[in-house]
Amino acid sequence: MKKIKETPSCLTCSIAKTCIFKTLPTEELEKIEYEKTVHFYKKNSIIYREGNRINGFYCVNSGVVKLYKTGLEGREQIIRFGKPGSIIGYRSILSGELACTTAKTIEDTVACFISGAKLIEMVTKHASFAMELMKLTCKELGESNKYILDIAQKTVRERLAEILILLIENFGIDDDNVLRILLTREELANMVGTATESVIRLLSEFKADNVIELKGRKIKIMHLEQLQKISNL
């Protein structure tokens, strides 16, 4: 409501443990601060599109971004989310390829754009930054590989439970055990890799089994252990 469209500062931003810039010296942060451009996106805005060349990357300051690939009949496959502190779009800069996903906001979002040249400069000049970035990429790669296994071998039911756990880990739950992210049934389906109807049916089942409670898009976690059991670890 009262959010002011204020330019976020890299110096205060980079304090967070999860921030990729955390090892950079202050003078470098100041240079980024000076060079970056800040963008304000309304919900459902596209930041960049799969297949396009992007000449920089984005650091999400507030809001949530879904990164998805588009399949043959236009069905989306959500690969991951960007949330405050995440960087998105860096993969294609580093690999020298076109963007492999579309980035679309699912909430009003503020993101800072930093040029690819600057990214490469930082990698070249600061070995600790290069290590951090590599660590991030390798973790992401591990997650993607894990998901290949899941999607190839697990049932939709197991995957849905797993996705819910993943969302809990990523976005947390509030005091009332309600998941701190609101997704449409279709978006859930596009994460799990299944049909919307299947997600609806399975959520109903979970609810009937008292594993979760549903109120619109709010999902309240009643029994995390149950979810874990359903997901098969």
Place this chain on the structure above:
Amino acid sequence: MKKIKETPSCLTCSIAKTCIFKTLPTEELEKIEYEKTVHFYKKNSIIYREGNRINGFYCVNSGVVKLYKTGLEGREQIIRFGKPGSIIGYRSILSGELACTTAKTIEDTVACFISGAKLIEMVTKHASFAMELMKLTCKELGESNKYILDIAQKTVRERLAEILILLIENFGIDDDNVLRILLTREELANMVGTATESVIRLLSEFKADNVIELKGRKIKIMHLEQLQKISNL
């Protein structure tokens, strides 16, 4: 037959365009040469196991290695292959995690082991090496993400055709259009993420449609365009 178990040299090895070490100065290569240990594996040997800590990575000199994750009922999901010039096991070094795949040779293989400390030293000391490594990782990440989409949305038939094309691109075909890698039906199934019987049935169909010819594990490509059409790009 007449292959001699000879220690491969980093200096001659690194000439190849695809080699990750190609930007390193000669003196650094000499140091690697000195530090590395060379390992000779027979077919079906395990180089490292998913879930184990490995304190270095391997550079494949000759032979072929499959990298796979193991699912609940022990079914393998092949993530990628290592072939001459590939490096394997580096992901877990850089991310500081446990190995996320098992590496098993499917041919007699020679691979050089280089310590994780050395890898990190090279990343730190040589920005160009860091960039190359990052590029490699990011490309791999792009491929994994692509495969998530495929496996989530394509039919087994489409995926099998796609995997065959991928194998052609990776391992090539000989003068007689025969794929230069021999996999069991089960291994093909473990790439596609399906049952062995399904692969067998579909290969028979492809053969009946004159897209391929089969002689044991040899696959002869009769009509690549057909394969591409089946795979839906």
Place this chain on the structure above:
DNA sequence: CGAATACTTGATTTCAGTCAAATCCCGTGG
């Protein structure tokens, strides 16, 4: 407040997995 979008439930279909049985193939040892 009306249109559009999202959600839900039911009926039906189908792709692909599982199970079962037969055959093939290859290396080993007699």
Place this chain on the structure above:
DNA sequence: CCACGGGATTTGACTGAAATCAAGTATTCG
């Protein structure tokens, strides 16, 4: 050289999970 045993491959029959199709209800948003 040949028989044997075990793994790999093939084919057929059956099953079932999940997709698709269809129709109605609820919500949201301009």
